[in-house]
Each structure stands twice: as structure tokens, then as C-alpha cells.
Amino acid sequence: MKIRRRRDGAVVVSEIPQPVRLALLRLPLHLQISEGDSAHARLFPNPGGDADLGELWAEWVRPDLAKSFDTAERTVGMQLRRALGKESAEAGLIITPPLRDAWMHVLNRARLAIFERHDFSEEELEVKFPGEITTERDLLRWELAVYQVLLEVLVDAECEP
């Protein structure tokens, strides 16, 4: 797999191997978060302050946040289907600057959701790529690492244009 940055700031990921392609295609799966989900409270945290602020948050802010999260999810989902939906040796992604925020949000949100939902420890996060994938937990750790690498590249692109 090759990752490079173009002059226009776009991040180009090419020659994506099959396991990475599958990890990226599983992104939308990690984003489906219902109210009862353990990840829900992490994605929509309490704002602190007083009771008035809590009510304001519940009535106005959280629905607004949910809408912006959905927009990012749809943007990335569409690109994923177009770019990686069909198995191909030429699988690649071009994340242009206008799409960068949506991608950073989705990658970060997927990581947070996996961590909360599957009760990962901080130590498990430190061991980046599991040597062998034999359990679902290994697979999730692999995905956490894949998403982290891409997120780091996008943050670098944002901070060092």
C-alpha cells in the first residue's frame, strides 16, 4: 500500500491490500450507534455546567451534532462504495481537502465506538498491529490500527499543508 500527499493537499492511498480494503469497508458497520449502545454516551457526552445546560444540550445541541455526524458518514460511505466496493487490484482512495474533515470524523468515531463497545484497555491500544488475526478481537485491533494510521496521515496533512 502506498500513501502520498499531492500538491493540492489530497491524500492518495493506492495499491490497497485486501485486508485494509475490507477494514475500510467495515467502517460504516462501526458507525451504527443506537441510543442504547455503550458508545452512544461517549459520542454525545454530558456538557457539564448546570441542569439548564443539560436540557439545552438534549433539545438542541445533540440533534445538531447527530445531523453533522450523519453527513460525514454519508460522505465517506459514498466514497467507500465507489472506490472500494468492487474488488480490484487497483483499489485506491483519493481524499481531497474538502473531504478530509468527514474522513477524520468517521475514522475517529469508528475508533471510539470500537473501544467503548468492546471494552478495550489502553494497553491493548498500544500494541498496534496484532501479529495474527485469530479472533474477532484481533480483527478489531487490526481495524483500530488501520484507522489510526490513516487518521494520522490526515491530521498531518491538515497541520502541515
Added chain:
Amino acid sequence: MASLPPEITESPAKVARTQPRLEPALPWNVVVHNDPVNLMSYVTMVLRRVFGYADGHATRLMLEVHRHGRSVVWTGEREQAELYVQQLHAHLLLATLERP
């Protein structure tokens, strides 16, 4: 003679007691809390973006969050503080509003 409206018959002292008390606008803190998932570079980027901080200042605040579990990243009027907390939540950071 017709009686005066009640607000005029009341003594000034009583009127003063019934008016809402004006409290000085105390500042509020915006606090960012540590979480094990958000990348350090990402937190720094968000602090730069939301507050317009220089890289060095944003990095110092991020390290404070990382080492001490939390950092007061901004202090000021409540309305602005609420807006900042909302923006931090939009970036998936754990942030709260607190009285100093």
C-alpha cells in the same frame, strides 16, 4: 379617590426586594478531559482549530490533558464557553463547562 396601582403603593424597599438579583457574570472554564482513544496530534489539531491557538500553546494544553487527565483550555463568558464545548463535542473530544 381611586386607589393607586399596586406597584406605586409599595414601598421602595419592597420593590427592590422583588426585582431579580443581578449577579456579576462569573467566568466559566472549558475543560478538556483525557481519553485513551483520541490521538495526541488530533487533540492538538482540534485545539488549534477551535480556539485559534498557536501550535506550541495547543501542544502544551494537549500534554496537560494527557498527563493530568484534564486541562482548562479556555475561560470566559458562558455563552462563548457553551459554543466552544459544542465545537469540541463535534470533534469528538470529551469537554465540559465548569465554574472556576
